Amino acid sequence: DIQMTQSPSSLSASVGDRVTITCQASQDISNYLNWYQQKPGKAPKLLIYDASNLETGVPSRFSGSGSGTDFTFTISSLQPEDIATYYCQQYDNPLFTFGPGTKVDIK
């Protein structure tokens, strides 16, 4: 089974800062890597699919890149409403795996 690692596990940043989260797969997963935002008590929300595609309605300050085993998720200018936990997720047909998550808060 493919394992996913994410770093950092948590971070604190100031409003307006650029925030970067990395996700690494234990095997080549092409671009089958997706990113979700989860706020406390809420269901996860899809932000980025296929490594770099912005889901409809998601602000353009969110972006993703990468392929193979190494992926990056970026918030170009952190906003107060971005406080949440972010998860990467891979698809290795027919199975799915989530990364452990990165908790983002305001410094």
Next chain:
Amino acid sequence: EVQLVESGGGLVQPGGSLRLSCAASGFTVSSNYMSWVRQAPGKGLEWVSVIYSGGSTYYADSVKGRFTISRDNSKNTLYLQMNSLRAEDTAVYYCASSPLLPGGYFDYWGQGTLVTVSS
């Protein structure tokens, strides 16, 4: 508008059974890949099971042999039959849909239903 509404959660004793339901509207469950994803209290997301449009089913190792995913096309509803429940199965269970595309992403989620396994 796409909507997924889970139900069936509750308190159950270790070794007991529970069946979760996920009623879908705005799309057809048989036309998408439908999954269950869970989240233990204070923990991360864990994929549990998927049923593909053709009917194939797959499970995480942690639930294999104990949980069964199914769907009722006439009711447009997804189910998760959970048997031999353990304390470590305590979690919020979400149903989620994936479009018939290679990326395997979950574009719609339900609100979740809490399952507590305790004596």
